[in-house]
Structure formats: C-alpha cells, structure tokens
Amino acid sequence: MLMTHTISFKGFSVLILLVVIIFNPLMNTAQALETTSSGTIAVNPLKYSVNETSDYVKVNVIRSGGSSGTISVNYTTINGLATQPTDYRPIAGILNWDNGDIDARTITVPIVNDNIIEDPENFYVELYNINGGNLGISRAMVTINSEDVESPNEDKTNYETAEVDFKPNTLNLKSNSGKNSFTAHIKLNSSDIVNSVDISSINLSVNDTIVETQKPIKVYDKNREGLEMKVKFNKQQIINAINNPSENITLTINGSLNNGVEFIGSDTIKVVPEKI
Structure with a gap:
C-alpha cells in the first residue's frame, strides 16, 4: 500500500512517498505450511485377502498430508506363515513421487498356487527407508486363502x-x-x-x-x-x-x-x- 505525506519548512514543501507493507503472519504461516509440507507415505488399506489361484495381489500405497518436493521409499516382501517362493514370489523396489504428485502407487506381488490343502496363510509387504517425507503405516498384511478341496465342516476361525x-x-x-x-x-x-x-x-x-x-x-x-x-x-x-x-x-x-x-x-x- 502506498501513502504520501507533505512536510513544509522554511517555505519549501517536500512530498514524501511511503511504501507500507502489510504483513499477515497467520496467512503467511498457513501458506508456508501448505507449500512446504512433503506429506506422508503409507499403505492403505492395511489388509488384503486373495485366493491362491489368483495370479497376483496389488497393495496400495498413498501420499497424504502434503505434496511439496520429491519422495522415495523402498519396499520389500516379508515371510509370515506364507513363505516365498512356494506361496508367493518375493519382490523389492523403490516407489517415487515428484513435486506435486499425490497419485497412489501399486505394489504387485505374484501369488503361487501350490495345490496343497492348507489353512489361510499370510505374508507382509513392508515400506522402509523413506527419503523426502514422513513414513506412516509401513506394513500391509496379505492373506492367501486355499481353494483346494477340504472338509466343509472344518472351522477356519483364526x-x-x-x-x-x-x-x-x-x-x-x-x-x-x-x-x-x-x-x-x-x-x-x-x-x-x-x-x-x-x-x-x-x-x-x-x-x-x-x-x-x-x-x-x-x-x-x-x-x-x-x-x-x-x-x-x-x-x-x-x-x-x-x-x-x-x-x-x-x-x-x-x-x-x-x-x-x-x-x-x-x-x-x-x-x-x-x-x-
């Protein structure tokens, strides 16, 4: 905002031009937070269920809470009751997000049909080594359900x-x-x-x-x-x-x-x- 002021002394008049900058700390702080927040990377949802006859399972990874700057995170698979390579194929890699990118990423894990009658088994997909942002929920659990013939009266509650x-x-x-x-x-x-x-x-x-x-x-x-x-x-x-x-x-x-x-x-x- 511009302001003018005239000062008179000894018969002379001087026009003074003032430049006034209005600072709104609340607005600037909010804008800064919105601009500089890099966000959080996390698996979402946390649990997946897939039949053993399926070719693969897809695990969803999201970026939330901000989009400023680039982010990368490593991922890998971890054995539970389901083990590689007999129940699933192990994978590992890196997910990347560019500045302003908030699109979800997908981790695809191949599933192996072993033709064995068995209880549901699980393994995990793990995020680690975050760079440029925050790491939220880092582990998703995948349950593999057997479709082989079994007793119809068998209790599968686990x-x-x-x-x-x-x-x-x-x-x-x-x-x-x-x-x-x-x-x-x-x-x-x-x-x-x-x-x-x-x-x-x-x-x-x-x-x-x-x-x-x-x-x-x-x-x-x-x-x-x-x-x-x-x-x-x-x-x-x-x-x-x-x-x-x-x-x-x-x-x-x-x-x-x-x-x-x-x-x-x-x-x-x-x-x-x-x-x-």
Missing part, C-alpha cells in the same frame, strides 16, 4: 477377541493439540510371550481412516495370565476422523501375532462435541 480399554474414556473434540495422544490398554489371553506380537500390524480405524500409532508401544506380561499392551494413537487424527459426533462412539483396534493369529477388540468412549 482370530481372538482382545480386551480393549481406552484411557481416558472421554474424547474432547474441542482439543486441537496434535501432540496429545489417546492411549489404549489391550489384553490378549492366548499368549504370554512378549515378542509374539507383530507390533507393526496394530492399527485403529475410525470411519475408514487409519490412525497412526505413536512410539513407544509397550508389551508386557505382569502375572503370566496373558499379554498386555499399552498403545498410543494420534489424538488429533481421531478427532479429525469423527465426521458426525454423537454422544458415544466405538473405537476398534486390530492386529496380529507373529504366528498369523489376528486379534480384534473395541471400546466405547464418550464424545464431548465442540460448542458452536
């Missing part, structure tokens, strides 16, 4: 119910601090081996939005009566995912053990809506 208790049991939507965490206490009765939990598989889903875990994740066994876990989740991500707040909401956590057994549990918490 999961257990976990006891989940969120503390505190109230979520205040007025909170705007992304640094705060929301803690879940999880108990499994099937195992007392601390290293039997696949920590990277633990996730919380709210309205189809995956909420990130926060380190450290504590796994312990106090009295040999089952495993207990203390897992922290990003509180602000939970708040952002609640589109239509009601008095109560049920939060569900799932994950898996290293032997392929999945666990799932939920807890209902009270929601304190934001005042309008």
Whole structure:
C-alpha cells in the first residue's frame, strides 16, 4: 500500500512517498505450511485377502498430508506363515513421487498356487527407508486363502477377541493439540510371550481412516495370565476422523501375532462435541 505525506519548512514543501507493507503472519504461516509440507507415505488399506489361484495381489500405497518436493521409499516382501517362493514370489523396489504428485502407487506381488490343502496363510509387504517425507503405516498384511478341496465342516476361525480399554474414556473434540495422544490398554489371553506380537500390524480405524500409532508401544506380561499392551494413537487424527459426533462412539483396534493369529477388540468412549 502506498501513502504520501507533505512536510513544509522554511517555505519549501517536500512530498514524501511511503511504501507500507502489510504483513499477515497467520496467512503467511498457513501458506508456508501448505507449500512446504512433503506429506506422508503409507499403505492403505492395511489388509488384503486373495485366493491362491489368483495370479497376483496389488497393495496400495498413498501420499497424504502434503505434496511439496520429491519422495522415495523402498519396499520389500516379508515371510509370515506364507513363505516365498512356494506361496508367493518375493519382490523389492523403490516407489517415487515428484513435486506435486499425490497419485497412489501399486505394489504387485505374484501369488503361487501350490495345490496343497492348507489353512489361510499370510505374508507382509513392508515400506522402509523413506527419503523426502514422513513414513506412516509401513506394513500391509496379505492373506492367501486355499481353494483346494477340504472338509466343509472344518472351522477356519483364526482370530481372538482382545480386551480393549481406552484411557481416558472421554474424547474432547474441542482439543486441537496434535501432540496429545489417546492411549489404549489391550489384553490378549492366548499368549504370554512378549515378542509374539507383530507390533507393526496394530492399527485403529475410525470411519475408514487409519490412525497412526505413536512410539513407544509397550508389551508386557505382569502375572503370566496373558499379554498386555499399552498403545498410543494420534489424538488429533481421531478427532479429525469423527465426521458426525454423537454422544458415544466405538473405537476398534486390530492386529496380529507373529504366528498369523489376528486379534480384534473395541471400546466405547464418550464424545464431548465442540460448542458452536
């Protein structure tokens, strides 16, 4: 903005031209954050199921939260109960995003039909070595289902119910601090081996939005009566995912053990809506 001012002294008049720059710190800060955020790379969804007669499975990788600059991340396959090369073909490589690119990438893993009657087996696709951005949920689990002839009465249930208790049991939507965490206490009765939990598989889903875990994740066994876990989740991500707040909401956590057994549990918490 330009301003003029005239000063008179000893019969002379001097016209002074002033240049005034108006600075809006809030606007510039917001623009800077929007411009400089490189984003987060993550697998989404976390779980895939494929028949053993399928040729391949495709794992989706997304970039969210920003698009500034280039990002690259390595990927590889990891054995679970399903092993390479008898159940799937191992692959490894690098995914790249250019500046402004937010398109999803696909990792294609070939599946092998071994013609053996067997229970469902799983393996993992892992992201690692991120460059230029942030790494979110890094591991996807793929379950291969056998289509070979088997007993129709055979029970294929391969999961257990976990006891989940969120503390505190109230979520205040007025909170705007992304640094705060929301803690879940999880108990499994099937195992007392601390290293039997696949920590990277633990996730919380709210309205189809995956909420990130926060380190450290504590796994312990106090009295040999089952495993207990203390897992922290990003509180602000939970708040952002609640589109239509009601008095109560049920939060569900799932994950898996290293032997392929999945666990799932939920807890209902009270929601304190934001005042309008």
